[in-house]
Each structure stands twice: as C-alpha cells, then as structure tokens.
C-alpha cells in the first residue's frame with residue numbers, strides 16, 4: 006500500500022509541535038487516497054516521544070546513541086536507510102533547522118523530487134502538488150513533484166490538533182544502520198542562548214519591532230507603547246543582528262517561538278522565518294507602511310501606515326486610558 010512517512014522532530018525527549026502539523030498534513034493527504042501514514046522517531050531513546058504519536062497508522066522507532074542530541078549526519082543516514090527499506094511514496098519534513106538539513110539530503114540520496122516551502126499539499130495522479138511560499142513570502146508558486154517525493158512543509162500551514170487525534174498505531178522497532186557507527190561528525194557541546202532576563206515564551210503580550218524602525222535610537226518610541234500595553238519588547242532578526250536588542254528578544258525561526266495573547270508587529274515585513282515564531286499568537290496586529298507586506302496575511306488587524314505617525318498617537322491614547 007502507498008505510504009506517507011513523517012519525520013518526527015524531537016528535542017530533549019519531547020516531540021516538537023511541527024511533527025503534529027506534519028501528521029495532520031499526512032492524514033489529509035492519505036485519507037482520500039486510502040494511503041497509510043507512518044511516523045519515524047529517531048533518537049538515543051525514542052520510546053517516550055514515540056508514545057506521544059497517536060495519529061499515525063504506524064510508528065517506527067530507531068534507537069542509537071548517535072541520534073541524540075540531534076546530529077545532521079546521523080539523522081540523514083538513518084533516514085536514508087529507512088526510506089531505502091520502506092520506499093514511502095511521500096516523505097514529509099518541517100521547514101525547520103532540521104528539516105532544512107534533512108529534506109534535501111533525503112531527496113538527493115534516495116533519488117526523490119523535493120517540494121520546498123509548502124503551504125498546501127495534494128495528490129494529483131502520479132504527482133504531489135503543492136503551493137509554495139517563495140521569495141520571503143512575496144510569491145506563491147505552484148509545484149508539481151512526481152512521486153516518489155519529499156516535501157518540506159511551512160510551520161503553521163496545517164493545524165496541529167488534527168495531528169494529535171487519538172489512535173492505536175502499530176509500533177515497529179527498526180534496526181539502526183551500520184552507517185551510524187562510522188560517522189565523520191559528532192556533537193562536542195550543546196550551547197543554549199542566555200535568557201538575558203526575559204522569557205518571551207511566557208509573555209502574554211509582545212510588541213515586536215522590525216527593521217522598519219530604522220535605527221536603534223527610534224526604538225524608544227516603540228518601547229514606550231510596549232510599556233503602556235504591558236507588553237514585552239521583541240525584535241525581528243535584523244534588529245537583533247544590528248545589536249539594537251539582545252538575542253533573547255528575537256522572535257522567529259532562529260529566535261524564540263512565541264504564542265502570546267497579543268502580538269503587535271511594528272515595521273516587520275512578515276518573512277516566513279519570522280512568521281514561524283509568532284503566527285500562532287491569539288491576536289496579531291500589524292503596523293506597516295506597505296499594504297502588500299506579507300505580515301498582513303498573518304494579521305487579524307492591520308494598519309497600513311507610517312509607524313512614526315501611529316506610535317505617538319497610540320501612546321497618547323493609551324496614556325489617556
């Protein structure tokens with residue numbers, strides 16, 4: 006029977022949310038076609054994370070010391086062995102740091118076509134079709150990838166809940182390939198960012214400043230509005246890279262993933278790597294002078310206006326209560 010294989014990302018023994026989104030994507034593809042969904046958990050000890058996976062028909066586990074902490078070479082070798090052995094028709098990865106390593110590696114090593122940046126997926130005869138978000142979210146491209154194929158799926162494209170439904174999947178323990186005993190790379194040390202006194206994951210309100218603010222000195226106006234709102238101040242990557250705020254305040258793919266009740270994006274364009282960190286916020290308000298900025302696609306409310314016109318007026322209004 007035709008199958009879809011989902012690569013399950015884990016960190017510290019826990020399944021990452023993207024895995025549930027991929028399971029939701031796999032189920033939506035598999036159900037109409039009558040296909041089977043398999044989930045693959047590779048770790049030094051995959052037992053605990055594997056139990057979290059219930060929305061697949063089958064959960065495959067592979068245990069080997071080289072698989073934790075995450076080492077790209079080890080996971081690429083494990084995937085190659087599993088894909089060569091089980092010959093899935095579609096393999097799904099998240100557009101995450103690990104997915105960026107593993108999707109192209111798996112496609113290249115197993116001779117499969119690759120569809121990247123996918124927001125939607127469908128099966129059309131002998132091909133996987135997808136809409137893909139390219140050029141920083143400015144264009145949506147239609148992709149047709151002949152089967153067997155590998156797809157790299159954007160975080161937030163599929164609802165996590167549908168990948169968490171209860172079930173009783175078959176559980177299969179796979180042998181680790183011999184290649185895991187002859188790796189050329191190894192993890193020397195894991196470095197975690199210093200919290201720097203702020204934990205954005207716990208903030209219920211965040212005001213995020215993007216490159217549109219122009220220069221460090223002008224952040225003060227945004228900081229004042231943040232304070233009046235009772236919000237933590239955050240920055241997009243260019244703001245952090247410029248040294249205008251500490252790294253602990255970066256939201257996005259290579260920063261912190263946040264889910265506050267209120268997220269105000271000020272002068273942020275809404276690139277996929279930024280959306281990855283905040284698109285699940287309960288209420289998103291965007292302020293951007295470019296009405297076509299991709300952030301408006303993710304925002305619940307938006308103002309296409311110069312932020313330097315709006316922020317002082319907003320501060321006055323908030324001060325007045």
Ligand SMILES: Cc1cc2nc3c(=O)[nH]c(=O)nc-3n(C[C@H](O)[C@H](O)[C@H](O)COP(=O)(O)OP(=O)(O)OC[C@H]3O[C@@H](n4cnc5c(N)ncnc54)[C@H](O)[C@@H]3O)c2cc1C
Nearest residue numbers: 215216217241242257258259260272273274278294295312
């Ligand atoms: C592997 C990788 C990881 C990444 N990780 C992250 C990450 O963690 N976080 C992150 O943010 N990015 C990340 N990026 C970068 C990302 O691709 C974008 O480059 C970045 O998000 C853009 O930041 P920005 O929106 O602040 O700047 P820009 O894209 O330059 O947008 C600035 C916006 O401000 C608006 N603007 C300008 N002036 C005004 C004004 N006066 N009033 C109102 N609006 C104005 C403009 O219209 C524009 O939309 C990553 C990229 C890669 C490749």
